[in-house]
Amino acid sequence: MILRALLLVPPRADPPLDPTPEEARSLLRRELLAPDYHDQDLVQRLITWLERLIDRGVASASGAPPLQTLAVMVVAVALVAGLVLLLSRARRTARAAGERRAVLTEESVTADQLRARAEVALADGRPEDALVDAFRALALRQLERGRLDDTPGATAHEVALALAAQHPHQRARIDTGADLFDSVLYGDRRATHEQAHAVLTLDDDLAGVR
Template structure:
């Protein structure tokens, strides 16, 4: 390398979209990301990159400077999205919504609420109240312990043992309850109706 080369400034930072994504992945895989707060790590990294880009951009043509800043803004948006996904994943793994709550309500009342929500097109509410009606009704029948805080998975395990021929439907209803209530997943009319049908089906079982 010649002395003249050493004196020349680094080329302006102007990565392509694929290069920017690759650099982002490499950065997020660094070991220190497991030891510090994720949000602060990302903010520190963006700050370092922006500062470096501004230093290099001072020696670059105006168009290259603009391109570099556009890339950095895009990276910041992507990082924000990744942070929100990471938070949701952590929350999903650490918490599950309860089917049996401290609310004093009968299975028939929950069933009526679910039916009204279904008829009004509020299918997510119909799924949630419908599956809670299933659980509370089984508590009333003595098939399920009255355990406020019990999750859909726990309720499904107990009811699957009580009604082995309906185990698949019970587990499907529990999974739908979790997905709608905690996963922000939209429900359909057919899905809401299937939960109410499950309640009807288990009522006639002995």
């Protein structure tokens, strides 16, 4: 849930917002009603709660000294502006993460080029890069040979399921390669030289290279 992940989103130097309370409420409403937020009941409750919070703050400060009223207004606006920024950043992060999870990207490259890049990375002592490119080369090679359907956005495990159906005797190695791909690319896990080399060897075996 994007809303629960707000506190995990790292801060970034964005231009400051300085809206009025009414503008702040409007900004927050537009952000929370973006299509990326699916639980509309929860979103509406949050909008209503924040609007009431701001209204109460303004009402309670209306009879207070000017400086106190100004302080309440500043806090309310800062709260809404900060929440808008956090929600917007979290939404962008979630969308980018979903796009990155596909094994094959929109990069115009062949399986041989990915394979060569993986071998260079491994020789340079970058096993993580080597493993990721090796698995992508493996998947693209099978696609080029007609053994894998061209399914845009297919994840590593979707690719593994399809490949295991074509190569049942290699199921364990294919599953291991998919797990390593996900854990290295999305879980920030370190890869070893041996693990990257194993995926390259799997590419050879699935391609029929001895």
